[in-house]
Amino acid sequence: MPGPGGGPPRRSHTKSRNGCKTCKRRHIRCDETFPQCRNCTKHNCRCDYMDTQAVRDEAPRSPGVPNLLMTPEIEAEIESWQFNGVPPFPELSQCPRNDWYRFSKTDLRLIHHIAGLSIDFHRRGLSETTVWAPKMPSILAIAVSSDFVMSAVLAFSASHLAYLTGSKETENLSYRHRGVAFKGLQNAIGTFSKANCNSILAASILLSWQATDWASLASLQRGMSSVLDSMHPYWKETSDIAQFLEGQRALRSFNMNLNSTYLSGATRYQGDDLERIDTSIADLQIIQKQVQHIPEYYERIHELLTFVKKLRNDMPIPSPEKAFERLQPLRTWLFWLPTKMLTGGERDLGALSILAQFYSTALALEPLFPEIEGSYLGCMAITPIENIDAILLARKSSIPYTPGAQLAATLMEFPRHIMTDYKSCIQWSQPVQPMNHFVTTPPSPYHQFHDISYETTAPYTPSIHSPPTFAIPTPPFHAQHMYGSHPNLSAVYVSSPLSSEGGDESLSDYSRQGGLEHSPAFSSPYNEELHHQLPTTDASAALNNIGLIHESPIMPIGAVAPELWT
Numbered sequence: 006m007p008g009p010g011g012g013p014p015r016r017s018h019t020k021s022r023n024g025c026k027t028c029k030r031r032h033i034r035c036d037e038t039f040p041q042c043r044n045c046t047k048h049n050c051r052c053d054y055m056d057t058q059a060v061r062d063e064a065p066r067s068p069g070v071p072n073l074l075m076t077p078e079i080e081a082e083i084e085s086w087q088f089n090g091v092p093p094f095p096e097l098s099q100c101p102r103n104d105w106y107r108f109s110k111t112d113l114r115l116i117h118h119i120a121g122l123s124i125d126f127h128r129r130g131l132s133e134t135t136v137w138a139p140k141m142p143s144i145l146a147i148a149v150s151s152d153f154v155m156s157a158v159l160a161f162s163a164s165h166l167a168y169l170t171g172s173k174e175t176e177n178l179s180y181r182h183r184g185v186a187f188k189g190l191q192n193a194i195g196t197f198s199k200a201n202c203n204s205i206l207a208a209s210i211l212l213s214w215q216a217t218d219w220a221s222l223a224s225l226q227r228g229m230s231s232v233l234d235s236m237h238p239y240w241k242e243t244s245d246i247a248q249f250l251e252g253q254r255a256l257r258s259f260n261m262n263l264n265s266t267y268l269s270g271a272t273r274y275q276g277d278d279l280e281r282i283d284t285s286i287a288d289l290q291i292i293q294k295q296v297q298h299i300p301e302y303y304e305r306i307h308e309l310l311t312f313v314k315k316l317r318n319d320m321p322i323p324s325p326e327k328a329f330e331r332l333q334p335l336r337t338w339l340f341w342l343p344t345k346m347l348t349g350g351e352r353d354l355g356a357l358s359i360l361a362q363f364y365s366t367a368l369a370l371e372p373l374f375p376e377i378e379g380s381y382l383g384c385m386a387i388t389p390i391e392n393i394d395a396i397l398l399a400r401k402s403s404i405p406y407t408p409g410a411q412l413a414a415t416l417m418e419f420p421r422h423i424m425t426d427y428k429s430c431i432q433w434s435q436p437v438q439p440m441n442h443f444v445t446t447p448p449s450p451y452h453q454f455h456d457i458s459y460e461t462t463a464p465y466t467p468s469i470h471s472p473p474t475f476a477i478p479t480p481p482f483h484a485q486h487m488y489g490s491h492p493n494l495s496a497v498y499v500s501s502p503l504s505s506e507g508g509d510e511s512l513s514d515y516s517r518q519g520g521l522e523h524s525p526a527f528s529s530p531y532n533e534e535l536h537h538q539l540p541t542t543d544a545s546a547a548l549n550n551i552g553l554i555h556e557s558p559i560m561p562i563g564a565v566a567p568e569l570w571t
Contacts, residue, residue: 025052072172073114083113096124104149119162133392135343136385143245144207151204153189156182157211164215168341199240205232206246219329253384278373282317285369288419302359325377338363357393358413364390365420368427390420
């Protein structure tokens with residue numbers, strides 16, 4: 006076609022409908038060449054086609070369905086639960102049916118999993134031999150009426166399933182729920198009150214249990230401490246979780262007082278510190294020989310021994326961040342190893358004695374790392390060691406000639422020694438009375454359901470295998486509470502990077518779209534230091550809440566959340 010004025014024909018023009026953003030911004034035609042258009046190559050600038058190509062390459066590897074260990078039996082229970090609102094566990098039957106209809110099938114599976122584990126431990130009298138199960142009834146009672154606490158519960162459950170299966174999709178599901186929990190926690194802090202203080206603490210403790218980096222855990226600890234300082238004494242008296250956290254804070258303050266500054270280099274680890282590790286290694290080597298005829302136990306002790314030896318060789322560890330990273334495998338064992346080893350029957354006796362070695366190692370290592378406040382090591386390990394010792398001594402007394410019971414009781418020598426040494430290190434102010442292994446069993450959060458015959462096909466609800474737990478005498482002292490006002494608690498928390506703009510913040514099925522970035526670690530929800538002028542609860546008096554005595558995970562009268570277990 007001739008041009009205007011009869012000139013040469015004009016070149017045809019092909020419009021670019023999918024050009025790169027750089028060319029569009031410069032108002033030039035993009036030739037749409039992948040992985041980088043020619044204009045961007047000519048002008049030596051980055052073409053966003055590079056990002057598009059990466060997405061295209063990854064498209065065939067889109068995330069699949071999370072591995073939730075769903076069996077036909079569990080699926081049938083969940084479908085019935087979702088349809089009629091009746092949970093598969095009678096322990097949850099006091100919750101109104103309407104509360105369950107709002108959850109997706111995936112969410113109910115996660116609740117089913119973590120609640121089933123907790124209920125199984127309680128039914129078998131083993132709850133107090135774990136670090137998390139005793140608090141789960143109180144947390145679940147709060148979560149039923151608090152979406153962000155339930156998101157933290159779902160994340161906790163998904164993290165355990167990811168640990169069992171190694172599924173990346175399940176791990177991403179945990180990250181997603183964790184991001185929703187962080188955002189809800191931020192919003193709740195902005196309206197801090199008696200009505201939501203328990204929810205704030207419950208979500209914070211669950212998220213701290215899932216922390217994978219030191220910055221997150223440290224800021225969560227500071228945030229919980231700030232909330233505790235801002236609570237009225239009566240709120241604490243009616244909060245099982247607040248009393249539990251006060252006890253942990255008291256023990257951590259003792260350890261910090263023993264070594265208040267972080268010294269890098271060889272001066273940080275001297276004398277008793279290195280001797281403590283060397284003694285632990287020697288004791289574990291003896292234990293490994295004692296269980297060499299049991300392959301499973303031998304392998305577990307071998308893993309623990311290898312961990313401690315490597316930690317010993319890596320000292321001095323230059324920073325709290327590195328120290329926390331090195332201790333992370335031990336924290337994972339403390340949380341999840343009981344779910345693998347306590348499978349029921351008389352084998353639980355040997356398994357308990359092996360678990361006690363892990364708890365004792367945590368207790369032995371905690372004084373070496375006061376700057377990271379033990380990473381919740383010793384604070385969590387005390388109660389399980391005491392209760393394992395009580396169970397094994399009671400079983401040895403009832404069946405003294407059983408080889409398994411005798412071996413299990415013998416293996417407790419190392420944990421008992423570590424416990425005694427730990428108490429002396431923190432300047433234990435009250436003498437601990439000898440345990441009476443034949444006293445009345447303390448109330449269980451599920452005691453009202455013991456006579457109910459209720460069939461379930463859930464794999465985590467077997468019949469009772471193990472002996473009941475035994476009470477430990479209560480120390481004759483009580484906490485003296487002080488509190489201060491915190492005018493702006495919302496400043497303690499910042500938005501989580503896991504949260505996405507415009508994303509679905511509801512408790513949702515994994516199949517629904519979510520913009521959450523899946524990061525292997527999440528940053529802290531707190532970004533400001535505590536207000537040091539606030540008075541704190543007397544540390545020595547708060548030790549009666551740490552778990553050296555049996556405490557029922559029942560929500561006391563006056564708590565805000567609905568009661569599931571009384």
